[in-house]
Amino acid sequence: MTAVKIKPRLPKGMRDFLPNEMLKREYVFDIVRQVFHLYGFEPLQTPVLELKETLMGKYGEDAEKLIYHAQHPGGKEEVALRYDLTVPLSRVVALYENEIALPFKRYQLSPVWRAERPQRGRYREFYQCDADIVGIASMSADAEILGVVVTALRRLGFQQFSVKINNRKLLTAIGQYAGVPRDQLGDLYRSVDKFDKIGADGVRKELLERGIESEAVARMMELIQARQPGLSSLDYAEEMMGNFPAAQEGIRELRELAGHLADANIPPQFYEFDFTMVRGLGYYTGPIFETVITEPNLGSVTGGGRYDDLVGLFRKESLPTTGTSLGIERIIDLMDILNLYPPDIVGTVVQVLVSVFNDDTRRDSTRLAAELRAAGVNTELYLQDKNLGKQFNYADKKRIPLVAVLGPEEIAAGAVKLKRLNDGAEMTVSRGQVGAKVQEMLG
């Protein structure tokens, strides 16, 4: 053995999740999964690695630089770690077109990798929870996606949030209306997207700095400043830009979407039309969505939209597709900050600690643990050789709710003493009914 140890470290932006944290993560995953099932989505799993040709050219130039490349020495295939779950889905749909019945409603809870500089709420390995509907052009599909988002967030305990809805077609029309040349559209969108952060004046300033004509900036500002509640914003947009075909189409879609949302009983306080919301990824073609929880601001917690052309990159004919991604990492960070976890998930899965009185009684404790497990109770048998006080201490620290004491007295009486740690209540019960009594004491 050498004296030099390797420093235990992690790659930048990657994390371990210790049991305490995993319990919380799984709680969130479970709720999200339930909601996906509730809306009729079914699970899909794809490999961590994709062929480079599958990933390249889908996300835009900037995003592509963040793709992790994964080669082994002498490898013949060019492979990379997946960057999101949307492109793999499109690949799957194209690959199994004869086996998949449309509409294809799938969800996937999986890690993705992006070589970004880590920050709060931003990691290099992080889980996304995607739900998408392939094969439906109608806005009813988009409405279902928004229903999933709103339901999942509400079930997780978020009270105040707003899903912002915009449309790529409308953004195109806004650019046309303002008279901004094509090569400046990116700059235009990037600035407009910051409206919430830097305000109207900030956007105006930035647009001018980016060299966009002052006349175009003025027309632009007139448009985006007129943000109005509910559907009146759509009326306003139509009034202003109604003679642009892209605007007509975009507004028609959003009207249709609004109708479906109302029919589906999605409470209107949870969504709004916001023409300043822009999504960066290149593949969106229609309605786009994003959810921001403003207090505290950790960036967007969901993002999605319609991408009718993406499947078409993998086969002759494309398929209309819409979907969303829940940013589970940011949701988890917010759950902690806002204290949204139910009290019983913190600590441990163990319901009862079976203590061991002394060496002579260990066999009895082992049998008791077996009986409890057979009765379906999550049971930990104390495996060390320490006095009762230490064993209670251990249970207390691990937040195990009940301790079973099986000393000579109990053994002689064919009984078990159960103690509930949060209030100190004790109950001596016969061995035969210990499973039922444990459930009773756990309430």
Place this chain on the structure above:
RNA sequence: GUGGCUAUAGCGCAGUUGGUCAGCGCGUCUGGUUGUGGCCCAGAAGGCCGUGGGUUCAAAUCCCACUAGCCACCCCA
């Protein structure tokens, strides 16, 4: 990728203009309490002050580089 801030015990921190500055709180361990945790009391362990150079009689303290983390920008979940 660009800029800024930070780095002292397991965790959170203090350390004044270089000279008892190696400390505090929490946690851990031991005992008070060998059939019962939390609270209290007493005690103990634990640090090459991120790493490597430099300045100086003297560096946790000043300078440089590196590394890591955080924040902002970019972008995004």
